Amino acid sequence: MARDTGSVCKVCRREGEQLFLKGARCFTPKCSVTTRPYPPGEHGRGRIRQSEYLLQRREKQKMRRFYQVLEKQFRRYYEKASRQPGITGENLLRLLEMRLDNVVTRLAFASSRREARQLVRHGHFLVNGRRVDIPSYQVRPDDIISVKPNSKSEAVIRQNTEMVSSLAPWLQADHDSLTGKILRFPERTEIDTPVREQLIVELYSK
Numbered sequence: 001m002a003r004d005t006g007s008v009c010k011v012c013r014r015e016g017e018q019l020f021l022k023g024a025r026c027f028t029p030k031c032s033v034t035t036r037p038y039p040p041g042e043h044g045r046g047r048i049r050q051s052e053y054l055l056q057r058r059e060k061q062k063m064r065r066f067y068q069v070l071e072k073q074f075r076r077y078y079e080k081a082s083r084q085p086g087i088t089g090e091n092l093l094r095l096l097e098m099r100l101d102n103v104v105t106r107l108a109f110a111s112s113r114r115e116a117r118q119l120v121r122h123g124h125f126l127v128n129g130r131r132v133d134i135p136s137y138q139v140r141p142d143d144i145i146s147v148k149p150n151s152k153s154e155a156v157i158r159q160n161t162e163m164v165s166s167l168a169p170w171l172q173a174d175h176d177s178l179t180g181k182i183l184r185f186p187e188r189t190e191i192d193t194p195v196r197e198q199l200i201v202e203l204y205s206k
Contacts, residue, residue, distance in 0.1 A: 075204075100136070100137040106171055108173065109178070124153050124157070144181050
């Protein structure tokens with residue numbers, strides 16, 4: 001399966017803000033966006049000519065990298081969102097939020113989406129009692145997410161749960177039993193992804 005194995009810190013620097021791709025390090029003074037607040041590369045400190053297309057493309061790249069999906073996969077999400085009733089941009093965000101690896105991160109079972117992807121791929125999570133090892137699996141309201149009994153990563157997962165103080169209102173979690181429940185689909189105001197999804201819709205609508 002194809003995946004992005006590059007430096008996640010360079011991704012945040014390219015987008016000019018924290019995308020929280022490296023777990024606990026993002027909350028420390030060592031965060032690369034703090035220590036080197038300019039794009040990576042030889043010409044990172046040069047002036048970039050802004051354009052409408054550039055802003056739209058940067059917003060698309062930001063969302064794609066935030067949720068750790070590849071270009072073709074992201075395009076498929078957009079096409080599916082455009083066929084659904086409602087606002088296309090919000091539909092797109094909702095589809096990405098309901099990915100299993102994202103939900104595992106939102107439940108604080110993983111410190112980052114990259115770690116969540118790895119845990120899911122290795123079969124450490126159950127959905128409604130059944131083992132699911134597909135990070136892009138779409139969960140639904142009333143689904144129960146739980147850690148596989150006797151998982152070798154249980155200690156790591158418990159350590160991750162200690163780093164969170166609150167959860168998204170559309171989720172419910174019991175960190176003692178390492179289980180979580182999807183209460184409903186998230187509203188746009190409940191999604192803290194730092195993107196302007198309307199720019200992405202404008203880009204793909206051309």
